[in-house]
Amino acid sequence: MAIPFKYTFRNFRTRKLTTIITIVGISLVVFVFAAVLMMAYGVEKTLSVTGSKENIKVVRKSSQGEITSIVEGDLVNLIKTLPHIAKDSNDKQLISSEPVVIINLEIKTGGLSNISVRGIDQTAFQLRPNIKIVAGRNFNPLMRELIVGKAINKKFKDTNIGDKIKFAGDYWTVVGIFESEGNGFESEIWGDAVQLLNAFNRGSAVSTVTLKLDDMKYYDEFKRTFETDKRLKQFEIMTEQRFFEMQSEFLAIFIRVLGTFITVIFSFGAIIGAAITMYASVANRTVEIGTLRALGFSRRSILISFLVESLIIAITGAFAGLVLASSLQFFSLSTINWNSFAELSFSFALNSSIVISSLIFAIVMGILGGFLPALRAARLNIVNALRGG
Numbered sequence: 001m002a003i004p005f006k007y008t009f010r011n012f013r014t015r016k017l018t019t020i021i022t023i024v025g026i027s028l029v030v031f032v033f034a035a036v037l038m039m040a041y042g043v044e045k046t047l048s049v050t051g052s053k054e055n056i057k058v059v060r061k062s063s064q065g066e067i068t069s070i071v072e073g074d075l076v077n078l079i080k081t082l083p084h085i086a087k088d089s090n091d092k093q094l095i096s097s098e099p100v101v102i103i104n105l106e107i108k109t110g111g112l113s114n115i116s117v118r119g120i121d122q123t124a125f126q127l128r129p130n131i132k133i134v135a136g137r138n139f140n141p142l143m144r145e146l147i148v149g150k151a152i153n154k155k156f157k158d159t160n161i162g163d164k165i166k167f168a169g170d171y172w173t174v175v176g177i178f179e180s181e182g183n184g185f186e187s188e189i190w191g192d193a194v195q196l197l198n199a200f201n202r203g204s205a206v207s208t209v210t211l212k213l214d215d216m217k218y219y220d221e222f223k224r225t226f227e228t229d230k231r232l233k234q235f236e237i238m239t240e241q242r243f244f245e246m247q248s249e250f251l252a253i254f255i256r257v258l259g260t261f262i263t264v265i266f267s268f269g270a271i272i273g274a275a276i277t278m279y280a281s282v283a284n285r286t287v288e289i290g291t292l293r294a295l296g297f298s299r300r301s302i303l304i305s306f307l308v309e310s311l312i313i314a315i316t317g318a319f320a321g322l323v324l325a326s327s328l329q330f331f332s333l334s335t336i337n338w339n340s341f342a343e344l345s346f347s348f349a350l351n352s353s354i355v356i357s358s359l360i361f362a363i364v365m366g367i368l369g370g371f372l373p374a375l376r377a378a379r380l381n382i383v384n385a386l387r388g389g
Contacts, residue, residue: 019313022273026317026362027324029263029270034325034358036259038348040252043337046346047248050184051240054216055127058209058226061236065247065339066100066207067116073204075232082225084218085211088126095211096124099196102342103167103189105156113334115152116342117167119193119206127210131185136161136176141192144199147176149186151345155334165189168199184244187334187345210240247339267361270317271369303375310370311363318362325358326350 051057058079063069071079076097086094099119104112121141125131139145146165153159164171172191180186197203213222226237328348337344 022270022313023317023320025270025273026314026365027320029266029365030318030321030358030362031324032266033260033263033361034322034350034354035328035348036255036263037354037357038325038328038350039259039333040255041351041354042346042349043252043255043335043344044245044248045349046182046344047184047244047337048241049181051242051244052128053239053241054212055240056211056213056219056222056237057240057243058211058235058237059243061234065337066098067102067342069207071097071206071209071235073206075235076204076206076209078229078231079209079211079226082222084213084215084222086214088123092123093211094123094126095209096120096127097193097206097209098124099193099200099202099205100207101168101196101200103165105152105158105165107155108157113156114336114342115156116188117146117196118188118190119196120190121193124190124210127212128180128185130183131178131180133176133178136174139175139191141194144170144172144191144195145175146172146189146191147178148174148189150177150179151186151332151334152189152343153177155343155345159189170199182347184247184344187343247337250339251335251337251344263361267365271365273369275369275372307367307370311366314362314366314369315359318359321362322355322358 058071059066060069060071080093080095088094101117101119102114103117105115107113133147134150136147139147148159158165159174161174161176163174165174166172178186178190193206197206213219223237226232226235325348329350332345332347334343334345336342
């Protein structure tokens, strides 16, 4: 079956304006579609790299986030008696009991937002070696001092070194700024756990417990020991990475669903635009179509020829939209994570799955927009087409 591809490609040169307009419309829709997926993936990527696969997280069952989880002090001591908890060179267990609270800070551009304040001891830095203080110094555990994540310092007032932040009825001094390879910890403020517990009158009850095992091969044994202790039946364990991945799921799903719904609405405009372009092309080329049919090209060949033309336009628009969307990777934004109820800074992120999904989406638009005009072209009567009507 011969297909007049040469004729198809020639039409792109002869009808530049309508073709370009259609490509632009499709590229904008693909840009929005890809941007939504990149935003959701950016949230997931930021939180999934926040935790380590080598760390174990203890949280209260059914808690939606760290601020809704409570681990009492006597249970923390019980957890410390479990086997296979790693120790440092000073024979100190690598376990960090961390209270997490939410405070309000003023945004530099106006308004307020929720910020997570995490209480730690120095063991937390051994559990998370990617935390680096890039300005100032670490906090003094005997003082009400804080270090702030780079994302917090960039967006919020009173977070420079030497500034004071008021919460829990006292002023806390910012003494350092840290970064953590762009993960979710950069959207937090850290201070001493004991100071934080005293300030909020929480006694010895923390939010979560993070620990490291001698070797992850003991994870299943550690989990069995944990789950068979009736005193710990209200708690569960998982890797720290899995915990933070779960924190991203609800927000990422919401972004995808809402964004896809909006994009589908926009796509109707692109499909209609493609259909109008192809219908106009058919109307202006009836004599040419009749000539092709007279030369022996079948109806199926004409149908495929026009469909290919529509698909080329759609795929070209898809690549243009993806190139435009890829530039978003240089930008970051922040939102409230609905699991932690706190600010989360993240960047748009692109992967192969998003590229493939965007191309498939564009191809579907091309088929939907081009099929009916292509069918009309294929069904034209040879004699009537040669007469121009």
